[in-house]
Amino acid sequence: MPFSWKHQFFHIFLLLVSCRHIKTKTPGPTPPPLAPISPLPTADRSVVFKGESHTEKLEVLNPVSLTLECVWAGNHPKLPNITGFWKKDGEAIENSHLTVQLENDQYLIKRVFNIVNEESLGSYSCIFGNEAKVDFLLAAPHIAEVRDKPIVSYVGDSVVIPCKMEEPKPKPNTWKWYKDNGTAKEQIFAAGKLDRFEIKNENGYTKLTVHNLTEADSGLYYCGAVYAIATTMSHVKLKVISIQEPLKPFIAIMVEVIILVTAILLYERSQSKKNSTAGNDVNTDQSHIQVQEENSLEENSSMRQRKI
């Protein structure tokens, strides 16, 4: 056996080079994380469609191993083969391209996704050929808007900001509150009774009470509904103003009332003065007429008597 150290070194050299090559190769999209120690619950969703664009909304509360299936049954080119692939949030998922066979006049594509954290949520789409697709929107339950207009309160006063998860939707595990301090969301902790902030959590809703407001407390407040999979946020704007603000219109309207009342009463006084000066002449005229009438009446009656 011709044993050559040169050959050996060459083999080792090749091995090392190829190993390094493998290490420095740019990795593709990170493969889905390895299955956690406890097995994920499974769920599946299947959509049968006829070529039109279809959107399916899915509410996810807990980590799940989700099987999504798209069935194109009808209105399709009757090709024996068609390419199908999956997209997440608009970007194609590597290794998801498949050749789909036409079976029972249907094209079927399915894939298992591990939905474990907030990044896993989003929009998943299955695409046949170039056009026909179904969108699956995965999200945690959405909180209905508390108020689209700001809540107004006053310096020194307290305010209660509520957040509620509507009845048919599943209740979150807990609630968290955040305040926007310009750059980031800062979580609010209601430490104890002495603290300015008070958080009261009940199953379907939460209330943040802020005592002793100052103008600095104005801004955006976020309430987060915490689910195992993610936290959904809803925001409310708080506006803290001083008591001077409503005082201005108050005083303005009061002044207007006083002016109108005085004007009306003065007008009445001037009218009555006019009437009393004119009235005396009218009175004397009237009394003259009345006296004449009475005289004529008496004359008539006496005339009657004389006639009789």
Place this chain on the structure above:
Amino acid sequence: MPPAATTSLGYSPPDGGWGWAVVFGSFISIGFSYAFPKSLTIYFKEIQEYFSVSYSEIAWVSSVMLASMYAGGPVSSVLVNRYGSRPVVMVGGVMVGTAMLLASFGTSIMHLYLCVGLIGGFGLAFNLQPALTIIGTYFQVKRPLANGLAMTGSPVILSTLAPLNQFLFDSFGWRGSFLILGSICLNCCVAGSLMRPVTKVVPPKPGPGPPGCNGAAAEEDTRVQSENLQTEEAKSESKSQSCAERFIDFSLFKHRGFLIYLVGNVVLFFGFFAPVVFLAPYAKHQGIDEYSAALLLTIFALVDMFIRPVTGFLGNTKLVRPKIQYFFSFAVSYNGICHLLCPLLPGYAGLVGYAVILGLGFGMVSALLFEVLMDLVGAHRFSSAVGLVTIIECGPVLLGPPISGALVDAYGDYKYMYYACGVFMLAPGIFLFVMHYFNYKKLEEEQRQSVAVEMRTSEETVQLNMSQSDKSTNKAHG
């Protein structure tokens, strides 16, 4: 024409001139009285959160306000009888303004009950009664029209206050809004300043003043007569009104027309407000979305707004005025029939149609409500009458919507509530119609009798004069 009630004034009302300014003042006062409690509901949600109370506890604020407004009726009547309309309305305006001002600093729900509910309600009572009373003193011939116009204040002010309250709430929160509403309510004082006491021009006639005067009024008469020969100018209407009643005229309970009105009204108020209150929830129950349901209420308010002056005008026509009680009974019965038909109308189009005819009925009854009372008892006793009527109506007005609500909850369906309300309005309508038929007959009989008596007495006096003058001429000749 129902005789005795209308000619007991003792002077001829202007029927115009400054009267129209008074109608405008009453428009504002009446509008605030009816619309203000209803418009406050916009703030309830936030106040409920702020004080951490249940919705029913906060809804009590509106109920207490309405109850005080009706219960304050007799107090208001007494004051109007004593001092006239103007001071009472101005005091009322100041009361409501102060109440809202105090409420804006409220620290507990009890504080709100007291300020907004009790004081505010009394202030509104001091606005409502005098505003109605003064129309009777200024108008006689055109009174139904004046009443119809004044009652239009309610839907107009409600339509103005609703979006205004929303705007105030978005800009200032509930505290600031209450503060500003306090100043807006002070405009009732402006309305009050317009309510100049009527100058009474009594047609000259030889003989004493109105009968049954007490000492003070008689002195006034003689003093005035010594100044101006034959014309009386009583500057303060209270002094001549106090001739008949210093406080409340309880003898009204013996007045046939008043009793008919009272019985009819107590029953009809059980079914009057509930259909309006439940219109939007009924629509939502049928699957209609919130905006379309709100549109129904707007349609109702618009129809209501236009029909009130029209009803007043119709009530003034020669055909209707003498038998205005029949017109009122017709309006009440029409309401009843509407409610009975409502459950049969299908879909959103049916509900829109129902909102229109409901607006017609509601407006007709509201416009005539106080006019027929004035027609029955006369402007002289109207003040006491309306005080007694409002405190007795307090019960059905407050109990009506909760009873209807209980009916809806019990059967899970709105139609039984509408049937019940229909019956509550149709029965009094027919009752009023029948009773007034008899009442008119009796009144005509009494009129004929009193005319016969007058003719006999005047004939006797003429004969007496003639015999006296015969004696004197005989003496002269002989």
